[in-house]
Amino acid sequence: MTMHYNRLAGRNLDRLAALSDGVFAVAMTLLVLDIHVPAHELIQDEAGLWQALVGLAPRLLTYLMSFVTLGIFWLGQQAQLDRFARADRDLVWIHIGFLALVSVMPLSTALLGAFVTYRIALLAYWLNIALLGLVLYGSWRYASRAALLQADATPELSAAMVRRIAVAQGLYAIGAALCIFGTAWSIGFIALVQLNYALSPRWRRK
Amino acid sequence: MTMHYNRLAGRNLDRLAALSDGVFAVAMTLLVLDIHVPAHELIQDEAGLWQALVGLAPRLLTYLMSFVTLGIFWLGQQAQLDRFARADRDLVWIHIGFLALVSVMPLSTALLGAFVTYRIALLAYWLNIALLGLVLYGSWRYASRAALLQADATPELSAAMVRRIAVAQGLYAIGAALCIFGTAWSIGFIALVQLNYALSPRWRRK
Amino acid sequence: MTMHYNRLAGRNLDRLAALSDGVFAVAMTLLVLDIHVPAHELIQDEAGLWQALVGLAPRLLTYLMSFVTLGIFWLGQQAQLDRFARADRDLVWIHIGFLALVSVMPLSTALLGAFVTYRIALLAYWLNIALLGLVLYGSWRYASRAALLQADATPELSAAMVRRIAVAQGLYAIGAALCIFGTAWSIGFIALVQLNYALSPRWRRK
């Protein structure tokens, strides 16, 4: 009886978490590389530097938006990993796909930062977020079916996980659709959704 | 009774520490990317290369200053994480905000390195440090109120934490204010403050 | 009797895993740095941006291919580390060599992305993969001989490990040889091989 390599690989949840933390940390920090210090030759005095910095504001905004997005998905992935009893190769590959989408985030962000009034840039950015949500949904669904969840993961918990992803992605899709009226509407709406996810627990939990 | 997603996420202090170590490691290493090797075409001989390297000195100084700054805040955050019994979502979001400020540090440093005589560059750099301190203060205060500290965290310890942040930030603010006389005064003062924090234990502890 | 430094170093498997996760995470995320957002001056309208994005497609393809490659080798290395009882200095150096090849992957990928129709670019890319496989094979062989494997590592498991590497490398070599007919054949074949490794467990395991 030959032994299958697939039985040997991908069991280690700790290393998946470590790889994920690494990819998130690098992607979060690379986001800022797209913001360039003004060229020295173009700046004559303090007022000129101030204006140049004000001109960087839209890029700082998209930077923060993407940092918060990555924070949301980092928490989302962590919430799942904390509930897995073990992994198998398929689950690991789902999460490698997830990390590939995380790595692309600095590119989507740079695209939106450079073409902030272009619908295609906004839709590419949204597509990145939507795929992140989709893969995270697929991860939970696969883990449920393949019996990789911890014993105490109840159907209620499972429903809460799925509902969370569905609601968030619904809101992002509305945000993307708002680009019919202009990309500023989309960006404003998506920024509000993210602020809600970052801050809401403060008032909703009571 | 529906289950709340917020109860599921953000409990894992180990992964927050891992993400933080990753962000700090990348930010610390990216700081150096702003220092460019002299262009080969401009260098004729050893003397020319020597002069070009001497010209890099101010950037090396701001690099070292920022590395020490990140070291100080890494220790500061670690001192807090070591005292937390557990995290909740709000605390994790406070620390994601903290990490966003850490990620911006290479940008602030590059700005100061390129415009070392500009007050606005210096104030932007100081603002970055001040916000790091503020968020770290907020983290401790929130964790105290939300009863997330370990059982052995006494009021004395809490007071020491807060005092430390307040004194350091007070010194940084004095340093920033010195830019009235010129940015060199500010940079010199802030560099001394940081050297003090890195080296002082050696003589003060006895 | 003097003590040998070599006895002191390199025993810690956990730190080797941590360094490896870090190098993989950075290399995976750096892959995307080679894809540049279109220059703002060249884009007039939505249609122009769309065309520019379509022009990025080959680079996105090589990006994904390399991400999957790194995923495959990350799993391969993890499968080995999980079976080692301990490390010695030689084994650690074999893995540092492995990580050097991982770090070069963004460069090979950028080369192939820029010169997608050049056989030399394709062969350089394949050489990178082949060396990764060779070092991983060497790692397993060395660990077997030096009795560094866990007690439950049977000859069957050992054979499965080696077979896996040999089959995969055989397929990659066929892919590289296909460049006689054109690099598109090679890239298509290698992409299929990698999809097979990422997805195959789904149908083969049943």
Next chain:
Amino acid sequence: MTMHYNRLAGRNLDRLAALSDGVFAVAMTLLVLDIHVPAHELIQDEAGLWQALVGLAPRLLTYLMSFVTLGIFWLGQQAQLDRFARADRDLVWIHIGFLALVSVMPLSTALLGAFVTYRIALLAYWLNIALLGLVLYGSWRYASRAALLQADATPELSAAMVRRIAVAQGLYAIGAALCIFGTAWSIGFIALVQLNYALSPRWRRK
């Protein structure tokens, strides 16, 4: 009695190891960023690409040399951390200084890669290595005096640690001095020393 902040910070050896692994991983991977894919406009055919790749050889050599250097110092630091019973703030600051020197390595390497025939570039590179050794020596000496070593760390072990650093640094200094005859002599000698450290256990241990 007021509590001292210095008693609270820097105790956690695990997080120091994690930060170190992160900095090493990023520095190792950034080394390759200095090697640029040839510009597409300059390449006409396969022969042209081949020549351009051959022209990258000196940079690949300095890349590998620096990767091995970082590997040597990573092992050296790990050997120490594995022997520490605990850390205090001073020790952590010594290691933050060590990491600052690790972060500068990609810059020193890029400098040497760009000015491979310049003595100043070589001496800057050597200075980086010498400071790494010096700080590592200081770390061990401080930890011995401050009683931070594990109970089983004998004087023999301590002597082996110090001897190792002294011999290696002596060899590096000879290598640097050889630049009187030309930098090629230095680079060749240092490369041999490093190969010796990476490979020697294989024959010396028997």
